[in-house]
Amino acid sequence: MPQLWATARSIGTGLRRVFFWFLGTSITSVWFVFRDPAFDYRWLCVGALIADVLDAPFGGARAFHSMPVSIAALVLVVLASAGRKRWRKRALAVPIGMMLHLVFDGAFATTKMFWWPFAGLHFADKPLPSVARGWFDVVLELIGLVALAWVWRTFGLRSKAQRDLLLKQGRLELVTVRRR
Numbered sequence: 001m002p003q004l005w006a007t008a009r010s011i012g013t014g015l016r017r018v019f020f021w022f023l024g025t026s027i028t029s030v031w032f033v034f035r036d037p038a039f040d041y042r043w044l045c046v047g048a049l050i051a052d053v054l055d056a057p058f059g060g061a062r063a064f065h066s067m068p069v070s071i072a073a074l075v076l077v078v079l080a081s082a083g084r085k086r087w088r089k090r091a092l093a094v095p096i097g098m099m100l101h102l103v104f105d106g107a108f109a110t111t112k113m114f115w116w117p118f119a120g121l122h123f124a125d126k127p128l129p130s131v132a133r134g135w136f137d138v139v140l141e142l143i144g145l146v147a148l149a150w151v152w153r154t155f156g157l158r159s160k161a162q163r164d165l166l167l168k169q170g171r172l173e174l175v176t177v178r179r180r
Helices: 002-017 020-034 040-058 069-078 085-091 093-105 137-154 160-169
Strands: none
Touching: 002 137, 020 093, 020 137, 040 093, 040 160, 069 085, 069 093, 085 093
């Protein structure tokens, strides 16, 4: 029973503490690297959050905090989308988000976790990196909120049409601002 309570606390703490950090940094990173208005940012956000969502019930960082799992997701998308270019372009956002999560979570700092199962089959009893940082998570969340505020303003998400474009198609389009 204590393990169940620890797992429930881990899920609630991990999801409550670090959320905006992963969304803000992933969206801005992809925008600055690809600048592709047809990229599906909805699936990027799913990929950026999936590691904590799926590993938290096990009480800490597990398979989804490893690079081989992210690579396997990438290979799976490529194989499953053979001959379906449009679907591939959208689906690639998930493994890209998964890999960005590893970067912005600092998962590479724990070799055994990052290279699981190649560095050993057993998981170290490490909490989710997004939970282990303590008060510094507040700073990261503020940075994530600033990044999301930049996204909101840069892509004109105050406009219902722009929000609908993001929510229904996953797309972000730059809004030109007239200076008077």
